[in-house]
Amino acid sequence: MITYEQINEAADFLSICMPPEPVLGLILGSGLGRFADRIENSCVISYEEIPHFPISTVPGHAGCLVYGMLHGVAIMAFQGRFHYYEGYDVSQVTLPVRVMQRLGIKKLLVTNAAGGVNTQYVPGDLVLLSDQINLTGVNPLRGAHEDRLGPRFPDMSQVFCPRWRQKAAGIIGDLGMKVLEGVYAGLPGPSYETPAEIRYLRHIGADLVGMSTVHEVIAAQHAGMEVLGISCVTNMAAGVLEQRLSHDDVMEVADRIGERFCVVVEEIVRQISD
Numbered sequence: 601m602i603t604y605e606q607i608n609e610a611a612d613f614l615s616i617c618m619p620p621e622p623v624l625g626l627i628l629g630s631g632l633g634r635f636a637d638r639i640e641n642s643c644v645i646s647y648e649e650i651p652h653f654p655i656s657t658v659p660g661h662a663g664c665l666v667y668g669m670l671h672g673v674a675i676m677a678f679q680g681r682f683h684y685y686e687g688y689d690v691s692q693v694t695l696p697v698r699v700m701q702r703l704g705i706k707k708l709l710v711t712n713a714a715g716g717v718n719t720q721y722v723p724g725d726l727v728l729l730s731d732q733i734n735l736t737g738v739n740p741l742r743g744a745h746e747d748r749l750g751p752r753f754p755d756m757s758q759v760f761c762p763r764w765r766q767k768a769a770g771i772i773g774d775l776g777m778k779v780l781e782g783v784y785a786g787l788p789g790p791s792y793e794t795p796a797e798i799r800y801l802r803h804i805g806a807d808l809v810g811m812s813t814v815h816e817v818i819a820a821q822h823a824g825m826e827v828l829g830i831s832c833v834t835n836m837a838a839g840v841l842e843q844r845l846s847h848d849d850v851m852e853v854a855d856r857i858g859e860r861f862c863v864v865v866e867e868i869v870r871q872i873s874d
């Protein structure tokens with residue numbers, strides 16, 4: 601369980617080497633690892649160096665923080681996230697968000713790889729998140745209340761910022777890509793879902809399914825941040841097609857879409873300063 605003091609220690613460590621007042625935080629999911637290469641005058645800090653940071657255990661998640669400038673915007677990008685299925689406490693999963701909060705970041709862009717529950721999607725689609733369903737059975741705000749981080753009972757009626765999403769939709773459309781929106785269901789994993797679970801998810805209003813993001817978004821909303829979420833559909837969810845799911849296939853599609861995903865995210869960053 602990460603304490604308020606530990607969050608501050610991590611933030612204090614980073615504030616020594618950060619650009620003044622980072623404006624935007626990014627949590628980069630599968631396929632977007634190379635995005636950090638675009639950051640200018642970048643400084644890379646391995647998670648091992650940051651006090652109280654766990655070390656990411658998933659292949660394809662590098663585990664470092666990259667900060668610097670992109671199109672005049674001071675950003676910090678978390679390359680590799682902490683998944684609940686790795687065995688971390690949910691307060692460790694949300695530690696990057698809390699550190700960003702302490703560093704004054706008000707805008708957070710989260711990305712992930714997801715299975716397509718909505719049968720209109722195809723692998724390779726990028727989907728703007730309109731809402732989420734936390735089915736992990738845990739809430740990152742559970743426990744002793746810390747007033748300095750946010751309210752005890754925060755509103756969650758608009759976890760993804762509608763204005764920012766609309767702007768991102770315009771950018772995606774201008775790039776000649778399909779503009780899609782959907783609801784992300786976060787499950788604990790690490791097994792993929794059964795076809796019956798996917799039918800259930802569709803029934804309760806999910807368009808996408810994945811094993812990340814929901815806790816980070818709850819913490820960010822609690823922290824008063826504006827959040828934009830983008831999923832890359834790496835596969836159709838279980839039972840949609842005659843196929844078996846494998847992490848290798850998911851990673852391969854994520855890598856294939858990576859370049860296009862990077863272009864979209866870079867353009868979103870560029871337009872933040874407009």
Ligand code: HPA
Nearest residue numbers: 713714715809810811837
């Ligand atoms: N299910 C859960 N998580 C995922 C999937 C999926 O089908 N694809 C990528 N992440």
